Amino acid sequence: MNVKHKELSFQLMVEASPISLVLVNSYGKIAYLNSYAEKLFLYNKNELIGRDLSILLPQKYRSHHPDLLKDYFTNPVTRQMGENRDLYALKKDNVEFPVEIGLNPIVTVEGTLVLAAIIDITERKKANEQFRLVVESAPNAMILADYSGTIVMVNKQTEILFGYERDELVGQKVELLVPGKLKQYHPQLRDKFYAKPQARPMGVGRDLFGLRKDGTEIPIEIGLNPLEKNESQFVLASIIDITERKKNEEAIRLYTKRIEAKNKELEQFSFIASHDLREPLNSITSLIGLLLEEDAGKMDAEMLKRMDFIAKSSSRMKDLVKGLLDYARLGKNSEFGIVDFNEIVAIVVNDLELLVKNSGAEINVKRLPVIAALEVEVHSLFQNLISNAIKYRSKDRKPKIEISAQKVENGWEFVVRDNGIGIPKNQQERIFVIFQRLHGRNEYEGIGVGLAHCRKIVELHDGKIWVESEPEKGSTFYFFIPLK
Incomplete structure (x- = not known):
């Protein structure tokens, strides 16, 4: 291959390059540039070939450039120009723009030249x-x-x-x-x-x-x-x-620990108080019964009325104490095990057979899961919800109860739906508080502990319980039990 052919091949390669290329000799004169360089600097080839490279440099770089060029040609190697420094070039219209420049020495018969690859990095x-x-x-x-x-x-x-x-x-x-x-x-x-x-x-x-x-x-x-x-x-x-968050977490942990200790003390107190109250109440009830049996003929109507009031009050107090004692006992001696909820509901319905029969209630149970739970407490939970659905029924229609469950994220959501008297919206939270009643004793029997038991049972499973209801349209009780 002759020299002319080599020069032509080199020129074609430079021209075909997709970046701006400028060829400079050891005197700092521009020997050649490709069309990309023309577009970048806004010059045509004839305006630049033979001119000093400083024409493409901002004024602040021109005084130092000859020394830098001399140093490079002393040891010409492929490298980046001005590493760790911001470099700028100058267009024909005197607009400065940031560039990256790669230097590559080219050995020719006329001596060593440097091919500068110039990239406009304005957008970068x-x-x-x-x-x-x-x-x-x-x-x-x-x-x-x-x-x-x-x-x-x-x-x-x-x-x-x-x-x-x-x-x-x-x-x-x-x-x-x-x-x-x-x-x-x-x-x-x-x-x-x-x-x-x-x-x-x-x-x-x-x-x-x-x-x-x-x-x-x-x-x-x-x-x-x-x-x-x-x-x-x-x-x-x-x-x-997260210093403040850590402080808050520690404060919450200590506060929770104190609350748990107080709750434990309160439950222990409730258990002891309930247990100790039962004996005197049993004695009062027995004594009233004995007096009414032996001395009823010696009492006038007013005295009999008072004795009857005392007997009923004592009986109600016994029920309240029993409810409190049962509430305190929830979860005390239970351990989680695999529980078939279908079997539990079947047992509850069988236990309530007489109540179901007398009320004409229809109970529809869909397939329920088998999961880890407290078996005795789950039995009490469904017993309360089903018996309440029957007890608080509408006078003009028979009770209809639907029981179902669906898998949700991290657990199961259970549904107990009825067509009973319903619950006003402003009282739907109150019903889960112990000893809270929405109706008079003469309307519906009870002491107001059933739904409080239900909430505690669900919370023992780390779940939650809530109700959606409208008066005279029935109630739907939901409770969520997470998978253990």
Whole structure:
């Protein structure tokens, strides 16, 4: 291949390149440029070939450029020009724009030339600035680090959180902010992240701490987001100081512990008080019965009325004490086991056979699950709900009760629907409070503990119970039991 042919081949390759290329000799004169360079700088070839390269440089660079060019030709190698510095070029219309320049030495018969590959990075600069502004305006600390763990960028919140100035952090390893023994393991964790980079929280299931400049440690949460910039991998770490949250969690934990202790004391008191009250009440009831049996003929009508009042009051008090005692006992001696809810409901319906028969109630039970639960308590739960649906029935229609369940997220939702008298909306929360009654004793018997029992039973399963109802249109009781 002759020299002319080689020159033509080189020219064709330069012209076909999809980036701006400018060929410069050791004197700093432009020997050739391709059409992309013409479009980039707004010159045509004839205006630039033979001209000094400084025509394409902003005024502030021109005085230093000859020395830089001389240094390069002393040791011409392929490299990036002006690494770690912002470089700018100048268009024909005197508009400056940011560039990246790659230098490649070309050996020819006329000597060594340098082929400069020039990339306009205006849009990249804009994107970088937008990214910087977003990071800077973030409400929490943000740290951008490269694959080696070197900090590239931080925002103001990082300075505030860790107590360092920005210049003290940029260029340092992120291990500077990692406390204790974790510091030595952090590079391995970083390598593991880069092996499979994806947005995720850091240290799931572990308490994380950051190390401030003054040596104090702070509890933190970290979110990791992989980024690719200039064909290099980075990670953007979002860091939240959770000191106040930790304090609140500890305060809640201690408060909950105290409440649990108080509840335990209250339940114990209720149990003891109920137990101790039963004996004197039994004695009063027995004594009243004995007096009425032996001395009823000696009493006038007023005395008999008073004795009857005392007997009924004592009997009601016994029922209240029994209800309180039963309430305190719920869950005391029970353990979770696998419970077939179909069998439980069948047993309850059988136990209530006489009540069902006398009321003409229709009970439709759909397939129910078999799950971990407290068997005795579940029996009491359905007994209360079904007997209430029958008791609080409408006078002009027979009771209809539907029982079903559906699988929901993390558990089962049960439904007991009736066509009874319903419950006013403003009283639907009140019915689950112990000893709360919505009707007079003469209308419906009871002491107001059944639904309170139901709520406690559901809560023993870490679930919840609620009702939807309209007067004269019936009620639908829902309760949720999570899977154990």
